[in-house]
Amino acid sequence: MKEKHKVIATYDYAEYMISYINHYLESESNLKEFREYYQHYILKDHNTVGNLEISEITKDIVEECVYMDDWIMPEDHYRDFENDMDYFQKYVGEEVLIEGRNMGWQNRSGEGTITLSESMDLFNDIIPKTTDFTYYIYKLSSDSDNVYRVTISHHDSPTGESYTITFKN
Numbered sequence: 395m396k397e398k399h400k401v402i403a404t405y406d407y408a409e410y411m412i413s414y415i416n417h418y419l420e421s422e423s424n425l426k427e428f429r430e431y432y433q434h435y436i437l438k439d440h441n442t443v444g445n446l447e448i449s450e451i452t453k454d455i456v457e458e459c460v461y462m463d464d465w466i467m468p469e470d471h472y473r474d475f476e477n478d479m480d481y482f483q484k485y486v487g488e489e490v491l492i493e494g495r496n497m498g499w500q501n502r503s504g505e506g507t508i509t510l511s512e513s514m515d516l517f518n519d520i521i522p523k524t525t526d527f528t529y530y531i532y533k534l535s536s537d538s539d540n541v542y543r544v545t546i547s548h549h550d551s552p553t554g555e556s557y558t559i560t561f562k563n
Contacts, residue, residue, distance in 0.1 A: 398535040402542065403478035405517070405529040410471040414460045415453070425451050432459045475517075479531075482513035491560040492520060499550040510561075520557060522548050531559075 418428040425448050433444030437455060446455070460466065493505040508519055517529060527548035534543060544557035 399532045399543070400535075401530060401532045402481050403475055403529075403531050405472070405475045405527075407468055407471055409528075410474075411460060411466065414466060415456050418456045418460070419453060422448060428456060428459070432463075435459050435462075476514060479513045479517060482510070482516055485510050485561050486512060489562045490516070491562060493558045493560075494520065495556045496551060496553070497555045498522070501551075516542075516544070516559060520544065521546065522550065522555075524548050524550075 418424050429443055429446060429448065429451065433442065435443045437443065437458065443451075443455070443459060488510055490508050490510050491505060492508065493503075495501075495503045497504065508515060510516070516531065521527065521529060527546055530545045532543050532545075533541070537543070540561040540563055542559045544559060545554045546557070547554045
Protein backbone atom coordinates (compact mmCIF):
# COMPACT_ATOMS: atom_id res chain seq x y z
CA MET A 395 0.00 0.00 0.00
CA LYS A 396 1.30 3.42 -0.95
CA GLU A 397 2.16 5.71 1.94
CA LYS A 398 -0.01 8.81 2.34
CA HIS A 399 1.54 12.17 1.63
CA LYS A 400 0.60 15.82 1.90
CA VAL A 401 1.58 18.05 -1.03
CA ILE A 402 2.89 21.43 0.13
CA ALA A 403 3.59 23.06 -3.26
CA THR A 404 3.65 22.07 -6.92
CA TYR A 405 5.28 23.67 -9.93
CA ASP A 406 3.82 21.82 -12.91
CA TYR A 407 2.55 24.06 -15.71
CA ALA A 408 0.88 21.19 -17.60
CA GLU A 409 -1.07 20.24 -14.47
CA TYR A 410 -1.97 23.90 -14.00
CA MET A 411 -3.48 24.05 -17.50
CA ILE A 412 -5.32 20.76 -16.98
CA SER A 413 -6.86 22.17 -13.80
CA TYR A 414 -8.40 24.98 -15.88
CA ILE A 415 -9.81 22.46 -18.34
CA ASN A 416 -11.20 20.24 -15.58
CA HIS A 417 -12.75 23.24 -13.84
CA TYR A 418 -14.78 24.12 -16.94
CA LEU A 419 -15.84 20.50 -17.50
CA GLU A 420 -17.01 19.98 -13.89
CA SER A 421 -20.54 21.32 -14.24
CA GLU A 422 -23.04 22.99 -16.50
CA SER A 423 -22.59 26.31 -14.67
CA ASN A 424 -18.84 26.11 -15.31
CA LEU A 425 -19.52 25.41 -19.00
CA LYS A 426 -21.70 28.55 -19.07
CA GLU A 427 -18.79 30.46 -17.51
CA PHE A 428 -16.53 28.98 -20.21
CA ARG A 429 -18.91 29.99 -23.02
CA GLU A 430 -19.15 33.53 -21.68
CA TYR A 431 -15.40 33.93 -21.16
CA TYR A 432 -14.45 32.50 -24.58
CA GLN A 433 -17.53 33.75 -26.45
CA HIS A 434 -15.50 35.50 -29.18
CA TYR A 435 -12.93 32.72 -29.64
CA ILE A 436 -13.04 31.36 -33.19
CA LEU A 437 -12.76 27.57 -33.32
CA LYS A 438 -11.04 25.51 -36.01
CA ASP A 439 -14.41 25.02 -37.74
CA HIS A 440 -14.79 28.85 -37.88
CA ASN A 441 -17.67 28.83 -35.40
CA THR A 442 -17.39 31.00 -32.28
CA VAL A 443 -17.74 29.58 -28.78
CA GLY A 444 -20.49 32.08 -28.01
CA ASN A 445 -22.69 30.54 -30.74
CA LEU A 446 -22.51 27.05 -29.22
CA GLU A 447 -25.16 25.44 -27.06
CA ILE A 448 -23.85 24.16 -23.72
CA SER A 449 -24.47 20.58 -24.93
CA GLU A 450 -22.19 21.22 -27.94
CA ILE A 451 -19.17 22.19 -25.83
CA THR A 452 -16.85 19.18 -25.77
CA LYS A 453 -13.63 18.47 -23.93
CA ASP A 454 -11.76 19.04 -27.23
CA ILE A 455 -13.27 22.52 -27.56
CA VAL A 456 -12.41 23.41 -23.95
CA GLU A 457 -8.84 22.14 -24.44
CA GLU A 458 -8.44 24.09 -27.69
CA CYS A 459 -9.52 27.34 -26.02
CA VAL A 460 -7.53 26.90 -22.81
CA TYR A 461 -4.30 25.86 -24.56
CA MET A 462 -4.54 28.82 -26.92
CA ASP A 463 -5.43 31.32 -24.17
CA ASP A 464 -2.64 33.88 -23.94
CA TRP A 465 -4.01 35.11 -20.62
CA ILE A 466 -3.25 31.90 -18.73
CA MET A 467 0.35 32.74 -17.99
CA PRO A 468 3.18 30.67 -16.56
CA GLU A 469 3.89 33.71 -14.38
CA ASP A 470 0.49 33.28 -12.70
CA HIS A 471 1.27 29.66 -11.90
CA TYR A 472 4.71 30.64 -10.60
CA ARG A 473 3.18 33.33 -8.35
CA ASP A 474 0.71 30.77 -6.95
CA PHE A 475 3.62 28.39 -6.40
CA GLU A 476 5.62 31.08 -4.56
CA ASN A 477 2.63 31.70 -2.31
CA ASP A 478 2.43 27.98 -1.51
CA MET A 479 6.17 27.91 -0.79
CA ASP A 480 5.66 30.60 1.88
CA TYR A 481 4.78 27.60 4.06
CA PHE A 482 8.55 27.33 4.65
CA GLN A 483 8.99 30.92 5.91
CA LYS A 484 8.92 29.50 9.43
CA TYR A 485 12.30 27.88 8.72
CA VAL A 486 14.13 31.02 7.46
CA GLY A 487 17.51 31.29 9.13
CA GLU A 488 17.73 27.56 9.80
CA GLU A 489 20.32 25.17 8.42
CA VAL A 490 18.94 22.67 5.89
CA LEU A 491 20.43 19.34 4.80
CA ILE A 492 19.45 18.47 1.22
CA GLU A 493 20.12 14.89 0.10
CA GLY A 494 19.57 14.06 -3.58
CA ARG A 495 19.27 10.75 -5.45
CA ASN A 496 18.90 9.88 -9.14
CA MET A 497 20.01 13.36 -10.17
CA GLY A 498 20.46 14.05 -13.88
CA TRP A 499 21.01 11.59 -16.69
CA GLN A 500 23.79 9.84 -14.74
CA ASN A 501 21.54 9.25 -11.71
CA ARG A 502 24.02 10.76 -9.30
CA SER A 503 23.61 11.16 -5.57
CA GLY A 504 24.85 13.88 -3.28
CA GLU A 505 24.10 16.13 -0.38
CA GLY A 506 24.63 19.70 0.67
CA THR A 507 23.78 22.09 3.44
CA ILE A 508 22.34 25.58 3.06
CA THR A 509 21.03 28.21 5.41
CA LEU A 510 17.53 29.10 4.32
CA SER A 511 17.37 32.83 3.58
CA GLU A 512 13.91 32.64 1.96
CA SER A 513 11.43 29.87 1.28
CA MET A 514 12.18 29.81 -2.47
CA ASP A 515 15.77 28.68 -1.72
CA LEU A 516 14.28 25.16 -1.48
CA PHE A 517 13.32 25.55 -5.14
CA ASN A 518 16.04 27.73 -6.65
CA ASP A 519 18.97 25.89 -5.07
CA ILE A 520 18.06 22.46 -6.49
CA ILE A 521 16.16 22.92 -9.77
CA PRO A 522 17.94 21.87 -12.97
CA LYS A 523 19.24 24.39 -15.48
CA THR A 524 16.28 23.86 -17.79
CA THR A 525 12.92 25.53 -18.17
CA ASP A 526 10.80 22.42 -18.68
CA PHE A 527 10.43 20.51 -15.43
CA THR A 528 8.02 19.65 -12.65
CA TYR A 529 8.65 20.18 -8.94
CA TYR A 530 6.65 18.65 -6.10
CA ILE A 531 7.43 19.23 -2.44
CA TYR A 532 5.51 17.09 0.00
CA LYS A 533 5.57 15.34 3.35
CA LEU A 534 5.11 11.61 3.90
CA SER A 535 2.93 10.57 6.82
CA SER A 536 5.91 8.74 8.34
CA ASP A 537 8.29 11.75 8.11
CA SER A 538 9.43 13.64 11.19
CA ASP A 539 8.12 17.19 11.57
CA ASN A 540 11.33 18.66 10.13
CA VAL A 541 11.59 16.37 7.05
CA TYR A 542 10.14 17.02 3.59
CA ARG A 543 10.50 15.35 0.18
CA VAL A 544 10.96 16.81 -3.29
CA THR A 545 10.55 15.13 -6.66
CA ILE A 546 11.78 16.92 -9.79
CA SER A 547 11.22 15.49 -13.28
CA HIS A 548 12.76 16.81 -16.51
CA HIS A 549 14.21 15.53 -19.79
CA ASP A 550 17.41 14.18 -18.15
CA SER A 551 15.44 12.52 -15.35
CA PRO A 552 11.93 11.73 -16.61
CA THR A 553 11.19 9.32 -13.74
CA GLY A 554 12.24 11.94 -11.21
CA GLU A 555 15.08 13.06 -9.03
CA SER A 556 14.39 12.51 -5.32
CA TYR A 557 15.42 14.87 -2.55
CA THR A 558 15.07 14.64 1.21
CA ILE A 559 15.08 18.00 2.96
CA THR A 560 15.86 18.00 6.67
CA PHE A 561 15.71 21.14 8.77
CA LYS A 562 18.26 20.99 11.57
CA ASN A 563 16.25 22.69 14.33
